[in-house]
Amino acid sequence: MTTLVWFRQDLRIKDNPALFEAARNGRVLPVFILEPAEQAGETHPLGGASLWWLHHSLASLKADLPGLIFLRGSARHLIPQLAKEVRAEAVFWNRCYEPHAIERDTDLKKVLKEDGFEVKSFKASLLFEPWELETKSGGPFKVYSPFWKAAQQKTIDDALPAPEKLEFADYDGGEKLESFDLLPTKPNWAKGWEDCWQPGEAGAAERLEGFFEEGLKGYGTLRNRPDLPNVSRLSPHLHFGEISPRQIWHATQKVMDRKSSVAGDGMKFLSEIAWREFAHHLLYHFPKLPSDNWRSTFDAYPWQEPGDELEKWQKGQTGYPIVDAGMRELWQTGYMHNRVRMIVASFLIKHLRIHWHHGEAWFRDTLVDADLANNSASWQWVAGSGADAAPYFRVFNPITQGEKFDPDGVYIRKWVPELRDLDTHYLFAPFDAPAETLKKAGIALGETYPKPLVDHAKARKAALDGYEAVKQAG
Numbered sequence: 001m002t003t004l005v006w007f008r009q010d011l012r013i014k015d016n017p018a019l020f021e022a023a024r025n026g027r028v029l030p031v032f033i034l035e036p037a038e039q040a041g042e043t044h045p046l047g048g049a050s051l052w053w054l055h056h057s058l059a060s061l062k063a064d065l066p067g068l069i070f071l072r073g074s075a076r077h078l079i080p081q082l083a084k085e086v087r088a089e090a091v092f093w094n095r096c097y098e099p100h101a102i103e104r105d106t107d108l109k110k111v112l113k114e115d116g117f118e119v120k121s122f123k124a125s126l127l128f129e130p131w132e133l134e135t136k137s138g139g140p141f142k143v144y145s146p147f148w149k150a151a152q153q154k155t156i157d158d159a160l161p162a163p164e165k166l167e168f169a170d171y172d173g174g175e176k177l178e179s180f181d182l183l184p185t186k187p188n189w190a191k192g193w194e195d196c197w198q199p200g201e202a203g204a205a206e207r208l209e210g211f212f213e214e215g216l217k218g219y220g221t222l223r224n225r226p227d228l229p230n231v232s233r234l235s236p237h238l239h240f241g242e243i244s245p246r247q248i249w250h251a252t253q254k255v256m257d258r259k260s261s262v263a264g265d266g267m268k269f270l271s272e273i274a275w276r277e278f279a280h281h282l283l284y285h286f287p288k289l290p291s292d293n294w295r296s297t298f299d300a301y302p303w304q305e306p307g308d309e310l311e312k313w314q315k316g317q318t319g320y321p322i323v324d325a326g327m328r329e330l331w332q333t334g335y336m337h338n339r340v341r342m343i344v345a346s347f348l349i350k351h352l353r354i355h356w357h358h359g360e361a362w363f364r365d366t367l368v369d370a371d372l373a374n375n376s377a378s379w380q381w382v383a384g385s386g387a388d389a390a391p392y393f394r395v396f397n398p399i400t401q402g403e404k405f406d407p408d409g410v411y412i413r414k415w416v417p418e419l420r421d422l423d424t425h426y427l428f429a430p431f432d433a434p435a436e437t438l439k440k441a442g443i444a445l446g447e448t449y450p451k452p453l454v455d456h457a458k459a460r461k462a463a464l465d466g467y468e469a470v471k472q473a474g
Ligand code: FAD
Pocket: 223, 231, 232, 233, 234, 235, 236, 238, 239, 272, 273, 274, 275, 276, 277, 279, 336, 337, 338, 339, 341, 342, 345, 363, 367, 369, 370, 371, 372, 374, 375, 376, 378, 379, 382
């Protein structure tokens, strides 16, 4: 029997239920389809940084799975066609949860079944299906804490090993990965990224091991410090399914059992993995999360039209060093530390009063871990318009946040090197430094480093004034 296995956000061999079950049944034809957004019905397609990752992840998967074929076009059309061409009897895949994917996969399942194929989909990217956890009254969760509490009552399935034996079906069509043109060329803005990232299943496993050795101890508090190596950086590996949350869950539990001194940190880490689950739960139950304010009262907020300020934010030229450091880290590596994501997002939404849609779009284009559920839920969380957002309109102070979470200025000096020689006391607000101090550090504000785009106190007041409209709409 031949089974077609359609790879999407599950670019791994271990703990891959669709592949595992197909391999047990006989021959396998693994296929990846590059689907143009309009053919997939995708409203929020991934950007350049994610495509860079996808290229390398697919190259790694192809090396591990030589029978993998690449096609381009509409999956609705190509999957049935291919299944017929290779005389497959079954088509398997692991489930995706973006609204367009659910719609496409549901249609496809129906068509394939009508054509007489056995069709199976599996849970592989989440610990819990979005419909598996329910509130006591039977609806979806809207608040994280009870979601996490309910999650901890559940048993997590064991992770599967790689298939013992794989026999590939013959197929000599398909494209070469290079013809997908996923890598940037003119210019190659991803130069050097291979040194910071290793996309693929082996890279994901190494990243997890490295985190256990160097980052887990102290994670509970130090995860907020962008100057320290205490986060896992597993997010792009998780997005592309190079590692499963089940594998992470069980591996972390094992480390916690072995070393009781990291039990608290391990639990905190798992609770962050559960934030990812919660974001997917929200997206599934509120499919408009990427476009509509979850709290519709925020429709009344008086946003500013984005102009030069948006571009200055994108380029890390706001004059607030912690914001600029984050935006430059993002541009240069495709990643930004979570604490700094919150600070820069708050700055765009509250200080510049630019709609969160613009930030969501920029992150989606530039993050290697861009993920519809996590990105939309997080932007709405910072905006205050989302589920489980703080009940008051919080405006992060970009000066004190820098002082608190990058106390020695290591992170700022790394990404904003023109401020390297400035005394740490003034590093978080160079505009407050005496002229003599700036001169000594070789800084000319407005020339070597920008003057602040807005005054913090005035911007904060304007943001809060704008919030009055939201309150009135409630
Ligand atoms: P770790 O601290 O090591 O956490 C482990 C894993 O838990 C992460 O890989 C991630 O899968 C999950 N996780 C951690 N925090 C969150 C969170 N707040 N929400 C959901 N999952 C979480 N994360 C994305 O994966 N893709 C995005 O597009 C994305 N956009 C964001 C936008 C904004 C404005 C903000 C504030 C956060 C965003 N996040 C996003 C969430 C979070 O910043 C990243 O998941 C995290 O920084 C990834 O780094 P890490 O793997 O080292 O995290």
